[in-house]
Amino acid sequence: MTSPVDLEQLRTFVAIVDAGSFTKAAEDVFKTQSAVSMQMRRLEDRLGRKLFERNGRTIEMTESGQRLLSYARRMLTLSQETLSAFDENAMQGAVRIGLPDDYAERFLPEILARFARSNPLVELSIACEPSSNLAEAISKGRLDLALVSDCGTDGAKIDVMRHEPLHFVSSSAHDVHLGETVPLAVGRIDCKWRRDGIAALENCGRAYNVLFSSWSAQILISAVLSGLAVGVLPECALRPGMRVLGERDGFPRLHHTEIGVLRSPGASGAIVTALVEHIRESLANLAPANTPRIRPHQLPETRLIRSQRRRPGAIAAGW
Known part of the structure; x- marks a missing residue:
């Protein structure tokens, strides 16, 4: 093997893996599906190895x-860094961004991957705090951007980019939700999800007791999964092992929450604008979180959340 590997073929290969199918990858790299297939055949011929197989x-x-895959990602990153190093117009600098910890787990990997590939010379300083704290940090100029929900940000103008349904949730391995008094694991007193959940319980006549109150989504999730309490969480925060509670369980339906970006008035540069657009594209491309499988004998309002991960290397069919 003396001739170099074609970077365009590697870019298409990575696009197939990231998109999950040949068809979607063709759209992402602006090629026809037949051209994508041809590139993969040439790359396989060049390496003398099969890269994909049908199952x-x-x-x-x-x-x-x-x-x-790891070599391809490193080569593409180095290629972009090399071009940026000699590009006088390449964006350089730093951006301060904040988001809640549950959003960091769900949304941050996609956002970082998209932004870092296009802007390898930009430093991202990331803070994980509740939405209400982030809104205050934005107003005081301590952050440039914040990805927040309507939890604790009443009155602030959010550039809404995604809607998520709110749910009452409990552990699928415990029956804590069957008690006469509902033990709750919810956010602090200024959390809108907490207020909405409590108001909904009061309107339907359910007794409740706030057992756990925290700014940390991970603490609340742990309390729910341990079978100690019922939580109020958005769809993106659901985890395998959770049960979504519905009307037949005695729990009312909740409204959707809005997820979007708060932007500091002083943050108006090209880097901030580019990051906002990457966030918008990332949230638009994400499928609904943890879509559950329901056994036929389960009540329609009860959903057990199970892991939906693909097997390593699985790609949707469609050459």
């Missing part, structure tokens, strides 16, 4: 494909 209705990366 029923899916196409999976082979062991060679999984080995190539």
